[in-house]
Amino acid sequence: MLLQDDNDDQLFTARPLAYAGAVVIVLISVSLSFLLHRLMPHANLSLLFLTGVLIISARTGLGPSLVASVLSFLAFNFFFTPPYYTFEVADDGDVATLIFFLLMAAITGNLAARMHQEMIKRRLSLRRISNLYEFSRRMSSATDSQEVLNTLVNHFARSHHCAAAVYLPDNRSAPVQRAGSGPEDKLPDLDIEQAWSTASIDPVMQDAWQLLPLITDRERVGLLTVHSGEMDSEQLQLSRSLCEQAAVALHRTQLVADLEQARLVSETEQLRSALLSSVSHDLRTPLASIIGSTTSLLEYGDSFSNENRTELLRTVVEEAQRLDRHIQNLLDMTRLGxxxxxxxxxxxxxxxxxxxxxxxxxxxxxxxxxxxxxxxxxxxxxxxxxxxxxxxxxxxxxxxxxxxxxxxxxxxxxxxxxxxxxxxxxxxxxxxxxxxxxxxxxxxxxxxxxxxxxxxxxxxxxxxxxxxxxxxxxxxxxxxxxxxxxxxxxxxxxxxxxxxxx
CATH class of the missing domain: 3.30.565.10 (Histidine kinase-like ATPase, C-terminal domain)
Structure with a gap:
């Protein structure tokens, strides 16, 4: 599967401990049997060993459960079946009991081990679904292209426990690395330009690097490289789906950026038009009054009465003050902006x-x-x-x-x-x-x-x-x-x- 869980690694690294645990459980069963053999019938002691086998099967897997079954069979025969402290069986009924015990231990151990494996698979499946949901959530909420790229490479790096990098074309349509995960010396040493020029809609394998194109319905927008080795069909299908989702998110963030740029241009034009309208009307109107009043005073000053001259001068002062307020507003607005x-x-x-x-x-x-x-x-x-x-x-x-x-x-x-x-x-x-x-x-x-x-x-x-x-x-x-x-x-x-x- 594409998304591996740490429990897989733990399952293999802890297998020696599982076998050791099987031996310990058998020893515990033997000890309890020695303590209880005077209080319990001979046949019921086998239930103690069977309980130990079930515990090992439920906690580990099939191999340790079989070991526990065989050891329990031998211990039960050696210590608690006459003649004692030998592997011989004197009573034919004891032979049937031992065979039946070994058969039941193997069956129950197998069933418990299978149940344990199914639980691990369900846990891994739940983890994969949670990771995919988190990936989708991050992609849908990403506000810029860099966040999309970082989410993509980090997701693949965690999934495969390996290095990953993503490339996008620059202004000259040449691929340039925009995001990477892992040490620099583990990043791809490939001819990316060649891979970019020849990459199709399908993934390409080069020197243990998987090259996954980021494609929308219209065009290829990027290239993801993952040092994961060969992928099976299920992994490839899921990887392509994730890359397509990332490509759509990149396209969306680009559209948002373009719309924001268009909005800024539109608002700038609106502000410019409003400012020109303001200058053309609110500044020219008091200037026209000032020019008209002063021109009248210069040309016909002698023919005006003192009251008329005073009124014209008052108009000049009032319109100059009005003009000053308009200019002050423009300056204040510039400082605020x-x-x-x-x-x-x-x-x-x-x-x-x-x-x-x-x-x-x-x-x-x-x-x-x-x-x-x-x-x-x-x-x-x-x-x-x-x-x-x-x-x-x-x-x-x-x-x-x-x-x-x-x-x-x-x-x-x-x-x-x-x-x-x-x-x-x-x-x-x-x-x-x-x-x-x-x-x-x-x-x-x-x-x-x-x-x-x-x-x-x-x-x-x-x-x-x-x-x-x-x-x-x-x-x-x-x-x-x-x-x-x-x-x-x-x-x-x-x-x-x-x-x-x-």
């Missing part, structure tokens, strides 16, 4: 963070009442204050763009369950429940609710989540407090011990 965002933590008062964020949005907030309510028990935060401030600025900007004129915006903060909970609510149309999680995806803009037909880069909320998550916190979107608008909720841990950074 590249993993270069570093946290410079310090103990910061939430009042200071909120005040700085509101001051940055002061001109934009005109026309929208802002209500701030921070509970007195809110503790200091161990955070990078600038990043938390930027997150609040992005949330305020998002709320302003989608709130109606004179719509109230409220910012509340509470200390709940060892975390600081910040809620920023507006009175806009709201966000559909099925899109409240998607809005935190990069470049995603909802088609309904808060987003409506208004344009945005789709970066602001993604940046907010990245900054908050970097601090060990969470940010989620919920419905408004009075069934109208949207509430953005930030939850931040308090202290160094909860985020593990200093």
């Amino acid at each position: 590249q993993g270069t965002l570093s946290l410079r933590r310090d103990w910061v008062d939430l009042h200071d963070i909120v005040s700085s964020a509101v001051e940055r949005m002061r001109d934009t907030l005109k026309g929208w009442p802002l209500k701030i309510d921070i509970a007195p028990d809110v503790p200091l935060l161990w955070v990078h204050g600038v990043l938390i401030e930027q997150a609040l600025v992005n949330l305020l900007d998002n709320a302003l763009r989608f709130s109606p004129v004179d719509g109230q915006i409220s910012l509340t903060a509470r200390y709940v369950d060892d975390r600081v909970e910040i809620r920023l609510c507006d009175e806009g149309p709201g966000i559909p429940p099925d899109e409240r999680e998607k809005i935190f995806d990069m470049f995603y803009t909802a088609r309904q609710g808060d987003r409506g037909n208004l344009h945005g880069t789709g970066l602001g909320l993604a940046i907010v989540r990245g900054m908050i998550v970097a601090h060990g916190g969470t940010v989620t979107a919920h419905g408004g407090d009075r069934g109208r608008g949207t509430c953005m909720q930030i939850r931040l841990p308090v202290g160094q011990s909860e985020n593990g950074e200093s």
Whole structure:
């Protein structure tokens, strides 16, 4: 069989001990018979010897059981059949008893030995099935080609107790060893290129090395070499099945890799298109306003009243600030995507963070009442204050763009369950429940609710989540407090011990 069990080797190496055990069992039977021969009838003593024969047969095999039968027959005759201490038999009835004993010992020993062999075969069969199941499980769960190859060579190496290696073609279609098992000096010293060019769908034997092609329905994908000697038909059939399974697993992992590459290319193209759209609209719009206002001031400045000039300059400032926020979002998103965002933590008062964020949005907030309510028990935060401030600025900007004129915006903060909970609510149309999680995806803009037909880069909320998550916190979107608008909720841990950074 292809999968050998260590019990096979033990069966042969332990055979001398089995014969020695047969002798010991007979000696024990003799000793017990001497102790019990005054209490038991003469004929019943044979049952002690027969019990010993059964024990040897069940534990070893046919050979030791026959030895135990003959020795028990001789011992019973020599010690317990008159005349004692001779091999002569005086009574014809004793002759029949001894012959019957020898016959029963041989039959029962043979049956017990056969039962023992069947148990070994069943144990080996169960071990083979378990190994094949484990092999199939590993193949089906392998995530890359190297894991498939390592599983294949290790399985064959354990099965045959010999070296194995597997070869795959490189970019020039030349076979290259990708995995091996066993010492380097035992790996195949063969002309692999010749074997690769001439190998068919059937295994090939070369210098005690079995060459097994890895074949799918369409093509040959590799070559397995096993130093196992000649295989019988059952071994070859099973080996081919295992190689076919490995070939299918290799093909599957390659397809997964190709699909992942295609997905990355697709996502890259989508991000590129979204970025170009963002640059073309969200950056050009404030630039157009700035250019228009400054051009009007340069060409018609003298004809404008002071109020008009002030209004145009205010437009320039507001659009420049808007442009600065867009550029800052792009830079922050780049830092988050590249993993270069570093946290410079310090103990910061939430009042200071909120005040700085509101001051940055002061001109934009005109026309929208802002209500701030921070509970007195809110503790200091161990955070990078600038990043938390930027997150609040992005949330305020998002709320302003989608709130109606004179719509109230409220910012509340509470200390709940060892975390600081910040809620920023507006009175806009709201966000559909099925899109409240998607809005935190990069470049995603909802088609309904808060987003409506208004344009945005789709970066602001993604940046907010990245900054908050970097601090060990969470940010989620919920419905408004009075069934109208949207509430953005930030939850931040308090202290160094909860985020593990200093």
